[in-house]
Amino acid sequence: MAERYSRQILFPGIGREGQEKIRSKHVLLVGAGALGSGNGEILTRAGIGRLTIIDRDYVEESNLQRQQLYTEADVEQKLPKAAAAEKRLRAINSDVEIEAIIGDATPEVLEGLANGIDLIIDATDNFETRMAINDVSQKYRIPWIYGACVGSHGMSFTILPGTTPCLNCLLRRIPLQGLTCDTGGIIAPAVQMAISHQSAEALKILVEDWEAIRSTFVSFDLWRNEYTAMKMSKAKFPGCLSCGEHPTYPYLDKENMTKTTVLCGRDTVQIRPSAKGEISLEKLASQLGSLGYEVKGNPYLLSVELGGERMVIFKDGRALIHGTKDLTHAKSVYQRIMG
Amino acid sequence: MAERYSRQILFPGIGREGQEKIRSKHVLLVGAGALGSGNGEILTRAGIGRLTIIDRDYVEESNLQRQQLYTEADVEQKLPKAAAAEKRLRAINSDVEIEAIIGDATPEVLEGLANGIDLIIDATDNFETRMAINDVSQKYRIPWIYGACVGSHGMSFTILPGTTPCLNCLLRRIPLQGLTCDTGGIIAPAVQMAISHQSAEALKILVEDWEAIRSTFVSFDLWRNEYTAMKMSKAKFPGCLSCGEHPTYPYLDKENMTKTTVLCGRDTVQIRPSAKGEISLEKLASQLGSLGYEVKGNPYLLSVELGGERMVIFKDGRALIHGTKDLTHAKSVYQRIMG
Amino acid sequence: MNKVMFFAHLRDAAGIDSITVDAAGKTVAELKAELAQKYDLPKMDTVMAAINEEFSSNEETINEGDVIAFIPPVSGG
Amino acid sequence: MNKVMFFAHLRDAAGIDSITVDAAGKTVAELKAELAQKYDLPKMDTVMAAINEEFSSNEETINEGDVIAFIPPVSGG
Numbered sequence: 026m027a028e029r030y031s032r033q034i035l036f037p038g039i040g041r042e043g044q045e046k047i048r049s050k051h052v053l054l055v056g057a058g059a060l061g062s063g064n065g066e067i068l069t070r071a072g073i074g075r076l077t078i079i080d081r082d083y084v085e086e087s088n089l090q091r092q093q094l095y096t097e098a099d100v101e102q103k104l105p106k107a108a109a110a111e112k113r114l115r116a117i118n119s120d121v122e123i124e125a126i127i128g129d130a131t132p133e134v135l136e137g138l139a140n141g142i143d144l145i146i147d148a149t150d151n152f153e154t155r156m157a158i159n160d161v162s163q164k165y166r167i168p169w170i171y172g173a174c175v176g177s178h179g180m181s182f183t184i185l186p187g188t189t190p191c192l193n194c195l196l197r198r199i200p201l202q203g204l205t206c207d208t209g210g211i212i213a214p215a216v217q218m219a220i221s222h223q224s225a226e227a228l229k230i231l232v233e234d235w236e237a238i239r240s241t242f243v244s245f246d247l248w249r250n251e252y253t254a255m256k257m258s259k260a261k262f263p264g265c266l267s268c269g270e271h272p273t274y275p276y277l278d279k280e281n282m283t284k285t286t287v288l289c290g291r292d293t294v295q296i297r298p299s300a301k302g303e304i305s306l307e308k309l310a311s312q313l314g315s316l317g318y319e320v321k322g323n324p325y326l327l328s329v330e331l332g333g334e335r336m337v338i339f340k341d342g343r344a345l346i347h348g349t350k351d352l353t354h355a356k357s358v359y360q361r362i363m364g
Numbered sequence: 365m366a367e368r369y370s371r372q373i374l375f376p377g378i379g380r381e382g383q384e385k386i387r388s389k390h391v392l393l394v395g396a397g398a399l400g401s402g403n404g405e406i407l408t409r410a411g412i413g414r415l416t417i418i419d420r421d422y423v424e425e426s427n428l429q430r431q432q433l434y435t436e437a438d439v440e441q442k443l444p445k446a447a448a449a450e451k452r453l454r455a456i457n458s459d460v461e462i463e464a465i466i467g468d469a470t471p472e473v474l475e476g477l478a479n480g481i482d483l484i485i486d487a488t489d490n491f492e493t494r495m496a497i498n499d500v501s502q503k504y505r506i507p508w509i510y511g512a513c514v515g516s517h518g519m520s521f522t523i524l525p526g527t528t529p530c531l532n533c534l535l536r537r538i539p540l541q542g543l544t545c546d547t548g549g550i551i552a553p554a555v556q557m558a559i560s561h562q563s564a565e566a567l568k569i570l571v572e573d574w575e576a577i578r579s580t581f582v583s584f585d586l587w588r589n590e591y592t593a594m595k596m597s598k599a600k601f602p603g604c605l606s607c608g609e610h611p612t613y614p615y616l617d618k619e620n621m622t623k624t625t626v627l628c629g630r631d632t633v634q635i636r637p638s639a640k641g642e643i644s645l646e647k648l649a650s651q652l653g654s655l656g657y658e659v660k661g662n663p664y665l666l667s668v669e670l671g672g673e674r675m676v677i678f679k680d681g682r683a684l685i686h687g688t689k690d691l692t693h694a695k696s697v698y699q700r701i702m703g
Numbered sequence: 704m705n706k707v708m709f710f711a712h713l714r715d716a717a718g719i720d721s722i723t724v725d726a727a728g729k730t731v732a733e734l735k736a737e738l739a740q741k742y743d744l745p746k747m748d749t750v751m752a753a754i755n756e757e758f759s760s761n762e763e764t765i766n767e768g769d770v771i772a773f774i775p776p777v778s779g780g
Numbered sequence: 781m782n783k784v785m786f787f788a789h790l791r792d793a794a795g796i797d798s799i800t801v802d803a804a805g806k807t808v809a810e811l812k813a814e815l816a817q818k819y820d821l822p823k824m825d826t827v828m829a830a831i832n833e834e835f836s837s838n839e840e841t842i843n844e845g846d847v848i849a850f851i852p853p854v855s856g857g
Contacts, residue, residue, distance in 0.1 A: 029428060033551050034549070038551070038587045039551065087370050090369055118428065173780050176376070195751060200778070204775070212375050213409060214567065219780075221557035222586070224552065244711075246710070250579075250580070254591070255751075488857050490855055512853070512855060514855070537826060544856045548856065581828075590787075594828075598836065
């Protein structure tokens with residue numbers, strides 16, 4: 026072990042004691058896409074004791090441009106990402122205990138996994154799951170690290186229950202629409218930059234170097250050569266339902282989750298998002314149209330061809346995914362477009 | 365192709381035209397260690413037309429903590445890094461023409477490779493090779509991107525011949541000693557952060573978005589949460605022998621290179637560095653000692669046990685590497701300690 | 704007067720990096736509403752605001768000279 | 781007076797993040813030599829210097845109030 030990790034033991038922030046701490050820790054990685062691949066690989070190479078990875082998707086050709094754990098063979102075999110990730114991570118470091126879960130990271134599933142977890146790393150592609158992670162983090166006192174990227178832009182923030190503000194303090198509700206990699210595109214350097222910040226924070230938490238934790242909210246744009254660190258000392262919201270004095274953990278409540286239903290005999294899944302509000306169908310149509318998607322519509326709905334499926338979306342955010350009966354897949358298709 | 369690269373074509377900075385440009389370009393990657401792995405992987409995933417990789421080392425156990433192209437199997441088979449990198453990159457993207465060269469990136473070799481190269485990415489571990497890259501860049505008008513990292517710290521700078529200052533403007537000579545991963549340690553997030561900057565700049569150069577190129581010298585520390593961008597408008601040195609009015613390209617001259625000689629019948633290689641000056645043996649001894657190396661010495665020399673070899677180093681930087689007859693390996697051992 | 708900076712896709716939507724407005728005395732929420740209408744920006748209610756590089760809630764009042772940045776949360780991963 | 785900041789391993793060597801000195805009128809090279817001796821720092825001749833976040837050569841003269849940063853070039857890769 027000494028030789029394998031010698032270069033990181035040489036780094037004074039880790040040392041031999043830190044290496045032993047890393048070895049004794051269990052991280053939950055939510056998502057095995059771009060951020061999940063990179064964070065999972067860094068922790069595996071660093072010698073984490075145990076890594077649990079949950080992801081609901083399969084490896085697709087369009088993932089290969091930025092998702093570092095996967096190869097052309099994984100696309101040909103249509104492997105679930107969690108399984109393909111596990112295979113590669115085992116080849117990288119056979120000492121790490123890796124548990125791969127193929128499925129949706131619902132609040133229920135996340136609560137079931139919380140026991141014994143030292144850190145949750147956010148590698149999802151939607152705010153509903155992030156808000157659920159945020160509530161699990163507060164309820165079970167587990168630090169988590171927000172990370173996200175789109176285009177050449179990205180951000181990261183470290184959340185320590187009882188110390189820092191939480192994601193619900195910052196957003197106060199689930200954004201109805203966030204730019205995703207499917208709508209804004211993405212370049213791999215922006216992915217790696219978000220991963221750099223998340224994984225550096227992860228190592229600090231795992232070696233328990235609390236003073237080194239970043240207190241600012243980082244936001245960057247590699248194409249525009251921007252880097253800003255927003256101070257967060259006034260961001261904690263006393264009335265926050267996730268981290269305030271009287272928490273209710275609203276995003277663990279079924280009422281606040283996206284509802285999916287198979288519409289019998291129609292090869293269609295209905296999606297009803299938890300976020301309330303009105304979508305500008307006109308803006309969405311012109312955005313999706315300019316991205317090359319085939320879009321038809323009227324003042325009440327839009328119909329978008331998405332390769333295998335067709336999505337019909339209404340003004341209140343409700344949608345029908347035609348061409349599938351798979352609830353998890355339909356939700357994934359929806360969140361990839363709507364965030 | 366459209367599907368595979370769809371997410372980066374969606375990014376307005378690249379688009380369909382940019383993707384075709386990336387496809388038509390040839391990049392020379394000097395080094396296949398930590399920075400080489402990450403930069404090579406990003407360019408391969410991005411669909412670069414042709415990638416030439418040169419590296420002199422073999423995959424070792426201590427590389428696995430941060431060098432993302434390699435697995436435990438590569439260590440067991442003691443594969444040369446260039447060969448192991450080629451194997452993995454082919455599995456990632458079979459459309460990319462990859463040429464792997466197992467050997468030392470001497471000025472002569474670099475000049476021989478320069479024809480038709482659109483960009484050189486620095487992924488070496490020593491300043492002698494960087495100064496040679498810098499002179500090749502100026503002589504053949506090829507952009508290059510400096511990158512380096514140690515501990516939680518790293519830096520990057522983009523050099524465009526005829527436009528920006530060059531590395532020789534900044535340093536004016538080869539540093540006799542630079543902190544390396546073997547002396548200062550390294551964490552993988554710092555590697556990835558340097559790669560993020562290098563590969564973003566690489567994409568800008570490949571799609572010829574000259575306005576987006578970063579003009580500042582970036583320096584960061586992920587553990588100390590620092591990020592600085594140094595302006596370079598006054599950095600160009602008119603008398604620079606690499607990029608000034610009367611260039612002599614001094615680092616392509618044999619006189620300015622590290623000399624290696626096998627000492628007959630002694631299983632020893634002598635290293636004579638090009639950098640002139642005096643080393644503080646006392647500081648070096650205490651530094652290497654605190655890193656756990658076994659060091660003996662007197663006022664004239666130090667003797668250090670380095671696993672397979674023993675290095676004896678003198679005050680003027682000259683060294684004997686006992687236990688090998690391999691010139692390239694001996695130079696690699698020396699530069700890993702001395703930078 | 705106040706400098707207002709847009710980040711990420713807000714900048715594309717507004718078609719400009721930064722603007723100068725007189726926002727002294729207004730709350731962050733009021734400025735958001737005003738700019739959303741003027742530049743036809745997508746919903747700004749979950750866009751984060753920083754005043755002088757410090758995170759500020761929608762209720763915060765802007766002072767003369769403050770620099771305001773609007774950072775939309777990003778969802779990709 | 782002038783604030784002088786050390787980066788990377790120079791900080792470890794000096795044992796301090798930053799210091800305040802009176803360097804007005806001195807060249808960067810002179811300040812380097814002075815600090816190298818005072819803090820027993822490793823050779824500073826290839827350490828890069830920034831004055832007010834702008835790269836500055838060894839010959840540059842420091843003015844009152846300038847902030848100086850010393851950034852040692854890093855070799856690892």
